[in-house]
Amino acid sequence: MIVERLDHVNIITDRLSETATFYADLLDLEERDGPPHMKPDQVRWMYDQNGIAILHLNSVDFPRKYDRNVDSGAETGAIHHVALRCTGFEEVTSRLDARGADYKINDMPSSGLRQIFTSDPNNVLLELNFFGE
Numbered sequence: 001m002i003v004e005r006l007d008h009v010n011i012i013t014d015r016l017s018e019t020a021t022f023y024a025d026l027l028d029l030e031e032r033d034g035p036p037h038m039k040p041d042q043v044r045w046m047y048d049q050n051g052i053a054i055l056h057l058n059s060v061d062f063p064r065k066y067d068r069n070v071d072s073g074a075e076t077g078a079i080h081h082v083a084l085r086c087t088g089f090e091e092v093t094s095r096l097d098a099r100g101a102d103y104k105i106n107d108m109p110s111s112g113l114r115q116i117f118t119s120d121p122n123n124v125l126l127e128l129n130f131f132g133e
Contacts, residue, residue, distance in 0.1 A: 081125040
């Protein structure tokens, strides 16, 4: 078996609309309904520019096949952060500034990488990676 790529990240939230808007506004992800059997008021999927659903956003009351305790809004537990490869460093920092968001920048010139660390409305830590910008 070979892992080809990360398929998606699932975030369970009590702030579904706000979370979807955050990812749409900050990262230009497209908000869409999930599959037809999932209610739009419980599920929003966020698609990248290639039409791939990389984030599955579920309300806390969405029924799950494998359920476990989740404290929506708490820090991300054993998962430290979710990393996304991005473009448009200056545009993203401008969007964060406009939101009054807290973020940190990490520049690594030796590898041509600039990073932005910020949290979404559910306190999920994001590592936004920009290569060659």
